[in-house]
Amino acid sequence: xxxxxxxxxxxxxxxxxxxxxxxxxxxxxxxxxxxxxxxxxxxxxxxxxxxxxxxxxxxxxxxxxxxxxxxxxxxxxxxxxxxxxxxxxxxxxxxxxxxxxxxxxxxxxxxxxxxxxxxxxxxxxxxxxxxxxxxxxxxxxxxxxxxxxxxxxxxxxxxxxxxxxxxxxxxxxxxxxxxxxxxxxxxxxxxxxxxxxxxxxxxxxxxxxxxxxxxxxxxxxxxxxxxxxxxxxxxxxxxxxxxxxxxxxxxxxxx
Amino acid sequence: xxxxxxxxxxxxxxxxxxxxxxxxxxxxxxxxxxxxxxxxxxxxxxxxxxxxxxxxxxxxxxxxxxxxxxxxxxxxxxxxxxxxxxxxxxxxxxxxxxxxxxxxxxxxxxxxxxxxxxxxxxxxxxxxxxxxxxxxxxxxxxxxxxxxxxxxxxxxxxxxxxxxxxxxxxxxxxxxxxxxxxxxxxxxxxxxxxxxxxxxxxxxxxxxxxxxxxxxxxxxxxxxxxxx
Numbered sequence: 001x002x003x004x005x006x007x008x009x010x011x012x013x014x015x016x017x018x019x020x021x022x023x024x025x026x027x028x029x030x031x032x033x034x035x036x037x038x039x040x041x042x043x044x045x046x047x048x049x050x051x052x053x054x055x056x057x058x059x060x061x062x063x064x065x066x067x068x069x070x071x072x073x074x075x076x077x078x079x080x081x082x083x084x085x086x087x088x089x090x091x092x093x094x095x096x097x098x099x100x101x102x103x104x105x106x107x108x109x110x111x112x113x114x115x116x117x118x119x120x121x122x123x124x125x126x127x128x129x130x131x132x133x134x135x136x137x138x139x140x141x142x143x144x145x146x147x148x149x150x151x152x153x154x155x156x157x158x159x160x161x162x163x164x165x166x167x168x169x170x171x172x173x174x175x176x177x178x179x180x181x182x183x184x185x186x187x188x189x190x191x192x193x194x195x196x197x198x199x200x201x202x203x204x205x206x207x208x209x210x211x212x213x214x215x216x217x218x219x220x221x222x223x224x225x226x227x228x229x230x231x232x233x234x235x236x237x238x239x240x241x242x243x244x245x246x247x248x249x250x251x252x253x254x255x
Numbered sequence: 256x257x258x259x260x261x262x263x264x265x266x267x268x269x270x271x272x273x274x275x276x277x278x279x280x281x282x283x284x285x286x287x288x289x290x291x292x293x294x295x296x297x298x299x300x301x302x303x304x305x306x307x308x309x310x311x312x313x314x315x316x317x318x319x320x321x322x323x324x325x326x327x328x329x330x331x332x333x334x335x336x337x338x339x340x341x342x343x344x345x346x347x348x349x350x351x352x353x354x355x356x357x358x359x360x361x362x363x364x365x366x367x368x369x370x371x372x373x374x375x376x377x378x379x380x381x382x383x384x385x386x387x388x389x390x391x392x393x394x395x396x397x398x399x400x401x402x403x404x405x406x407x408x409x410x411x412x413x414x415x416x417x418x419x420x421x422x423x424x425x426x427x428x429x430x431x432x433x434x435x436x437x438x439x440x441x442x443x444x445x446x447x448x449x450x451x452x453x454x455x456x457x458x459x460x461x462x463x464x465x466x467x468x469x470x471x472x473x474x475x476x477x478x479x480x481x482x483x
Contacts, residue, residue, distance in 0.1 A: 019256070019259050019263075026267055030270065034274060038278075041285045043275075043278045043283075045280040045281065046282050055420070061397050062386075063386050064381065064395055067383060070462035071462075079300070080301055081461075081462065082461050084461050085456065085457075086458065091457065093455065094455060095425070095426055116469075122303070125302075131292075132292060161280055162285075186378075222329070235409055248313075
């Protein structure tokens with residue numbers, strides 16, 4: 001009796017499996033690497049209509065973030081300033097008002113300019129959560145979460161780019177363990193803040209005053225627990241003091 | 256099998272070369288798997304909307320209405336609004352700093368000037384005023400590093416003057432708030448100046464709300480008192 005199947009068919013099943021396995025691995029590796037905001041969003045650096053330099057304004061000149069993003073503390077949305085605010089410094093007779101880079105600003109603001117349109121400047125939004133996730137800026141900055149936690153060192157960026165993934169796990173990591181991201185309220189817009197900058201003595205005195213307990217008791221309680229002076233310790237006290245309890249249910253962000 | 260792996264290796268290598276690394280800068284809009292869910296057709300903050308004729312999602316309140324959370328316009332008699340969300344649209348002293356055509360002296364009668372208001376004023380002053388007027392109010396903020404005085408024509412030829420004017424790249428000095436001239440300003444005038452600007456100073460009515468403006472006035476008065 002002749003062979004119905006030729007000899008090579010003995011191995012075909014295994015070979016196909018190996019090939020499929022290799023393909024599957026490659027697809028999974030690709031997905032693992034690139035189907036995440038760490039890949040799709042981080043590094044997004046679009047060109048803005050006016051090349052506004054944050055490293056100059058917020059870094060070198062030391063302007064507060066809230067000079068321009070003025071309603072971040074009272075609104076869920078951190079606003080872009082209106083052109084009038086840019087015009088306050090870059091208007092006629094002031095800083096670089098004739099620069100061709102500010103052409104769009106002049107078109108928007110200078111009624112005496114020949115190309116005046118009055119049209120708003122269409123800035124490109126970089127940090128953009130999906131429309132089904134409702135992020136509230138005021139809830140965060142009023143409870144000690146600094147700008148830098150989500151936006152990175154904007155004061156060092158000549159051109160702003162997307163620095164952190166802002167994925168759902170990024171949010172949840174912090175909501176589950178907020179201590180390392182909380183800081184005193186007056187340092188919210190100080191992107192350079194480190195726990196070492198904080199005066200330990202002063203911090204404990206203030207804390208004792210607010211809590212109405214003895215300062216030395218507070219210090220020794222922390223020392224007994226083996227907590228070292230640093231971000232997490234400061235965050236822990238801020239969380240307890242304000243009863244910060246970040247929600248983790250779906251409805252916290254998705255409505 | 257050998258052919259498969261050759262093609263496979265080729266694909267993998269092209270992919271590795273073709274893919275940008277994590278965190279590498281790029282300028283095209285990020286990829287979104289379900290764009291219709293990520294970007295829904297609704298009015299969003301400071302975003303264009305094709306639904307409206309002028310293409311802007313941001314709407315002005317319909318005449319005779321008040322946006323949610325804002326307070327109703329005040330009467331001539333004054334008073335202090337219950338909400339912090341307020342921008343001048345009344346014609347009373349609290350909203351204008353004026354009594355008729357004259358700058359008013361003193362704070363609006365229902366505004367309590369206390370430590371809280373001063374603290375708020377200090378914070379808002381640090382944010383909005385310090386770049387030009389400086390921490391102490393002496394007019395030597397960071398901007399003073401770039402001060403320059405515009406050229407004066409005098410007896411220069413037009414061409415010469417034009418050249419000088421084009422080369423001028425400075426900022427005229429900002430006001431020294433501790434100057435006796437400014438110290439003599441009544442509260443209403445400082446409020447009016449923050450609201451409308453003066454000389455080269457622009458208006459801050461769009462970014463500093465009314466109560467914060469009074470808080471800044473209180474803080475400036477405190478700075479002036481401290482410098483005496």
